Amino acid sequence: MTSLAALIPIALFLGLCGLAAFFWALREGQFDDLEGAASRILIDEEGEELP
Amino acid sequence: MHCASCMAKVERGLEQLPAVAKARVNLSVRQVRVAHHPALTAPELVAALEAIGFVSQPRLEDAGPAASAVRPLLAPLAVAGFASMNVMLMSVSIWSGADGGTRDLFHWISALIGVPATAYAGRPFFASAWRALRRLHTNMDVPISIGILLATALSLYETMTHGRTAWFDGTLMLLLFLLAGRALDAMMRDRARAGVDALLRQAAPGALVLTPEGELAWTEARDLEPGMLMRVAAGERLAADGEIVAGRTSLDQSLLTGESAPVPASVGEAVHAGTLNLDAPIDVRVSATGEDTSLAEIARLMEAAGQSRSSYVRIADRAAGLYAPAVHTLALASFAGWMIAGAGLYQSTVIAIAVLIITCPCAIGLAVPVAQVVACGALMRQGVMVKDGSALERLARVDRALIDKTGSLTMGRPAPDAIALVALSQRDAGIALALASHSRHPLSRALADALAGHSPAPLTDVTETPGYGVRGVWNGRPAALRRPDSAGTIAVALDIAGEPVRLIAFSDLLRPDCRTAIDELARLGVPSSILSGDNARSVAEVARAIGLTGQASASPRDKTEAIVRLQNGGHSVLMVGDGLNDGPALAAADASIAPGTASDAGRQAADIVFLGDSLSALPRSLRTARRTMRVVRENFALAVGYNVLAVPLAIFGYVTPLIAAVAMATSSILVITNSLRLVRAAR
Numbered sequence: 052m053t054s055l056a057a058l059i060p061i062a063l064f065l066g067l068c069g070l071a072a073f074f075w076a077l078r079e080g081q082f083d084d085l086e087g088a089a090s091r092i093l094i095d096e097e098g099e100e101l102p
Numbered sequence: 103m104h105c106a107s108c109m110a111k112v113e114r115g116l117e118q119l120p121a122v123a124k125a126r127v128n129l130s131v132r133q134v135r136v137a138h139h140p141a142l143t144a145p146e147l148v149a150a151l152e153a154i155g156f157v158s159q160p161r162l163e164d165a166g167p168a169a170s171a172v173r174p175l176l177a178p179l180a181v182a183g184f185a186s187m188n189v190m191l192m193s194v195s196i197w198s199g200a201d202g203g204t205r206d207l208f209h210w211i212s213a214l215i216g217v218p219a220t221a222y223a224g225r226p227f228f229a230s231a232w233r234a235l236r237r238l239h240t241n242m243d244v245p246i247s248i249g250i251l252l253a254t255a256l257s258l259y260e261t262m263t264h265g266r267t268a269w270f271d272g273t274l275m276l277l278l279f280l281l282a283g284r285a286l287d288a289m290m291r292d293r294a295r296a297g298v299d300a301l302l303r304q305a306a307p308g309a310l311v312l313t314p315e316g317e318l319a320w321t322e323a324r325d326l327e328p329g330m331l332m333r334v335a336a337g338e339r340l341a342a343d344g345e346i347v348a349g350r351t352s353l354d355q356s357l358l359t360g361e362s363a364p365v366p367a368s369v370g371e372a373v374h375a376g377t378l379n380l381d382a383p384i385d386v387r388v389s390a391t392g393e394d395t396s397l398a399e400i401a402r403l404m405e406a407a408g409q410s411r412s413s414y415v416r417i418a419d420r421a422a423g424l425y426a427p428a429v430h431t432l433a434l435a436s437f438a439g440w441m442i443a444g445a446g447l448y449q450s451t452v453i454a455i456a457v458l459i460i461t462c463p464c465a466i467g468l469a470v471p472v473a474q475v476v477a478c479g480a481l482m483r484q485g486v487m488v489k490d491g492s493a494l495e496r497l498a499r500v501d502r503a504l505i506d507k508t509g510s511l512t513m514g515r516p517a518p519d520a521i522a523l524v525a526l527s528q529r530d531a532g533i534a535l536a537l538a539s540h541s542r543h544p545l546s547r548a549l550a551d552a553l554a555g556h557s558p559a560p561l562t563d564v565t566e567t568p569g570y571g572v573r574g575v576w577n578g579r580p581a582a583l584r585r586p587d588s589a590g591t592i593a594v595a596l597d598i599a600g601e602p603v604r605l606i607a608f609s610d611l612l613r614p615d616c617r618t619a620i621d622e623l624a625r626l627g628v629p630s631s632i633l634s635g636d637n638a639r640s641v642a643e644v645a646r647a648i649g650l651t652g653q654a655s656a657s658p659r660d661k662t663e664a665i666v667r668l669q670n671g672g673h674s675v676l677m678v679g680d681g682l683n684d685g686p687a688l689a690a691a692d693a694s695i696a697p698g699t700a701s702d703a704g705r706q707a708a709d710i711v712f713l714g715d716s717l718s719a720l721p722r723s724l725r726t727a728r729r730t731m732r733v734v735r736e737n738f739a740l741a742v743g744y745n746v747l748a749v750p751l752a753i754f755g756y757v758t759p760l761i762a763a764v765a766m767a768t769s770s771i772l773v774i775t776n777s778l779r780l781v782r783a784a785r
Binding site for chain 1: 106110128129215
């Protein structure tokens, strides 16, 4: 019972973190171009865009 | 643009331009967004892209896609998923025997997650149900909303009175599946629309305007005003109606009239937006822009024709119309039945809610969109884009096809006759290629394309005289590719000094697979005929070649009337067309298909747009549409079959939450699995 009292809030908190992360990603537009995102990983960066 | 290397090429290529700050490709919609210095104009960007090897069109902002219907659904979907997983965890503990204080605690936590989550994730349904109720209609969302609200309220009551069961898990699961179906539905429409949208707005986004100070400035079409003087180069489309004030040329009006032969035009003649200037630059005094052009007039005719099609009821809506009242009656009847049997108000309500929840139209809600998403994805991979899910439903019922000639059966652009090309010697072909490659005239470009395999001859002193041709010097002898002295058809003359003039005739080639596609349509029970605005002679020529009957010289109004006549005769008509003059007919037909090279209006009015040249897209779309409808019917059978099994159990009060949840999930998964069979449907 005592372990439950700790585990349930922890589980819920972690779930909420995930949900918050999803909302953030949604707002950042990470779902706007799913096809492009899949292909973009194949582009060789020539270091010009890296800071 | 279809892979990572294209993306990299476009982005890097554009970013090398000094005036470009940033270029970002969106591969899903095949667009590139460029942040650039205001001095850089759209045509310069297009030219830059062409230098990298990509054909592009600037896109007007106001032609942007309608706001995506998927995005607002994603957040509720995520919330419903999160909440249902957590609540389900609690429920499993309760089902496996937790009771007393633990059960109450779990119920309270479920309520704490479930109530706000239901309120948030259920909004799309509540809003739609409310809209329907306010207009005294019902739709599928009404029983869903009532079921969810009642179940949530009763669960809360149970929780507060230390009851044995609560249904937060059931309602959240229901929301999850329904939202998933809705999101899939929206995704399909979006995806296809985005693809089509990227093709839209190809013709004349603007024009070079000659200012009173004598300067040339690029002006977007919406900023053009009557009285302005625009300079239209050879090979450019007109952005507005007007009158020629200087220059003499021939115009390709096939977009407006369907007539493929060039029409000569000189000073004083009226010209229309959308026509292509072929020979020489002209100055045009703008008389009408935007809404006032004859182009817009046809668009209005098209809109009127489109009204008739919007009355079409989609299968899903028809099912909902039958389903919602049936479910309501059933729930009400079981409530009344148990009351009469003396079960008490509380137990009767519980059973009525169980009936409402277990008849959850999850599977029915998924039946149509999943099948259509999968089928449209399959077609998309074959270069066929479906703009609207209901197009597949309408296309599947089609039993007559009317096909426009110019641009639909034929390529819509002149190509040199193969026989004339073969007759050219290796040397002549080299000279012709070298001359043609110096000009941007459509005939020269077509000739250069056709002769691409040859090696161009070395030329000096090449000059182009607009409206006349290209001349140069080869081995000390003057050579010219010029307008023929007299010719009944479209042709160019290859004139090498001291040798007889060679005439290269041009004609509008039939699309590849034309014959086989038409034959296959006929085998599928859809006989075709030609409906063209072009003159009788050229229609007869094509009709003979393919073995079809045809109607020639049809105005946009004639075409619409021909379709309505067939429809009144009980036929379901498929229209295939590309031109602006086909727009109203495309909108009036039961289903319509346009090639990707079609005019804006054509693509806008058509349900389906195919890329590439081959006409085999027609039978392919038809076959896929029919298979999709077969799968949709199977899906409905599965979903209804599930209800027939589950509903009696619920009515007689045997349904535990576990059984309800498992049954619900199973029926939805069955429907999804069945729909996945369409993955290869478009092969």
